[in-house]
Amino acid sequence: MTAPTAAPAVDADASLARFEELIAAGETIEPRDWMPDGYRRMLVRQIAQHAHSEIIGMQPEGAWLTRAPSLHRKSVLLAKVQDEAGHGLYLYSAAETLGVDRADLLDALHHGRQRASATFNHPALTWADTGAIAWLTDGAAVINQAPLCRTSYGPYARAMRRVCQEEAFHVRQGYDLMRALCEGTPEQREMAQDAVDRWWLPAVALMFGPPDTEAGGDARTAALGAAVSRRALAWGIKRHTNDELRQRFVDTCVPQAERLGLTLPDPAIRWNEERGHYDFTPVDWDTYREALGDDTHWARQRVAHRRAAHEDGTWVREAAAAYAARTDDTARGEDG
């Protein structure tokens, strides 16, 4: 249920042993089970960040709802932006089973104490961006999120199963949108290539998190990333390293881009027979850190937009709360 009271740890050692036993057996942890504080905190942080990313992620595509070039594409984009709102709400609902309040999570987003994925700290400059975002960043999300359908925390896993089913539509429609552009006029094709040039790096770098293996980055970076990932893997929150998933993403995208006749903007991409994977330029830690910075126009703009919508709506939410309080009183009066 939504507001759990944590089970009192009568015997902390026994509780921890029981928790680890469940994790080892691949069972899910449910809201009223005892869980280590670190596990709860890591989940709240990860689920909230994911929820915030869905909500902030509505903005770049939402900006094109009024300009979609056909009524079919307009309907599809509406359905997609709607799903993003829905995914944010599923995830806030899951986070609340851990004893946090979604109002506090939204406050944290609005006031910079929690973040959304930096992927969306980039502008959607043309119509083709809506296709590139869906194909590449949602494609990355599906690869990232598919293992989370089996994550150890039950409500999160169940929310993610819903999310993943719906994300599959997002990727397909994005690819379909790009294909239409690639089969269109030279100007449409040019717009498609430009969008891919701008969205490839945000997808490949930012959707998967920092490098966390030696293969993915320099030793120092890898060590930093690996420490975080180790914990999440041990608890069954994560199932794969960031770099494993990143490789899977590149391997998926390269043939798709070839079919579209688009070039992914990384000259190092080539098939490596020995590894059985595509090689690509490792994610540069400094570039990564820079993209995460709050001091870019778009990092500020995304949160400012969200905060402005929230503040503009204050009087509406106050009205709803006042109306509910009044009708509650009336109902009670009639009962008595």
Added chain:
Amino acid sequence: MSAAAREGAPASWEVFLRARRGLAHQHVGSVRAVDPDAALAAARDLYTRRGDPLSLWVVRSDAVHAASPDEHDPYFAGARHKPYRHPEHFAPLTEKGTEGDHHT
């Protein structure tokens, strides 16, 4: 801003959906809403965007009375030690095992 008007601050409602005929209502998650009508509308928009669901319930989360985890054993331990409630406890009705049972 009043506390109640913070986004996400209204009461929590558990949402139960009968996704298709033949299924019981299943818990699908929760919504925040100021009253039952708003909760149903929010649940409809959130949990029924696909498929052809048959019915939707919302129940105020604080109205759900649940056995607490430290009561787990008194509530549920008894069930574990009564194997004779399961057909597998007994000799099969035919050579083929359970296939000869009337209801299988």
Added chain:
Amino acid sequence: MTTTREAPPRHRAAPAGDADLATLLLRLGDDALVLGQRLCQWITWAPTVDEDLALSNIALDLIGHARVLLTRAGRLDGTGRTEDDLAFTRPERAFTNVLLAELPNGDFAATVARQLAYTHYAVLYYEALAGCADPELAAFGARAAKEVAFHRLHADRWTRTLAGGTATSARRLREGLERVWPYTAELFEEDAVLRRLTASGTVPSPAGVRRAWERAVADVLTGAGLTVPAPAWTATGGRSGLHTEEFGPLLAELQSVHRQFPGGTW
């Protein structure tokens, strides 16, 4: 006119009856398209994320209605224009939506007021169309009436909530209703096209649902402790392509990408 009915004619110059029906379909399609476009402007700016979801759901249904109506209008008027030709290549003066649909969103209360007026009208008129002599339009009316009935629940609930909420919300809603109400009469206007369609028994006139609409919105408004606005004037012009100045930017935005890529396929 009860037992035998011919399938709607296709691929030939539009007979007079078809031209009138096409005009009506275009009007209704433009209403749905333009209101849907206005609601799209709310998305990511709504008072809550739940409301972003609710408004986008309504917009999605409206765009769906527009697609059916415009597609058939283009088929019946003899020009063979597609839904996208009609939505993205006509100039301002060729749009025939009511001015109500194009009114800028204003604050949330003004949007609720506009939704209240439109949804009550649309449910009643689509229900009337569901019984009309044209089988395709009747099928559309039956389906669309159910969808708009949910939009009407949304509008009714917010009308009650804002009216019974705080002093601010009640004031904003009253202002929204005052602003919107002069534009409601146009929904029920009857002209030569509608008179011919009604006389031939093809389609009922929206004028026929006016009384029911007045009763229905009065019930909601008085139930919420409000009075029905009694505007001193009524707006008109949309059906003959005479729009508000705010309509130009709305259309420019709607058509911008489509127009930037001549010959584009989407």
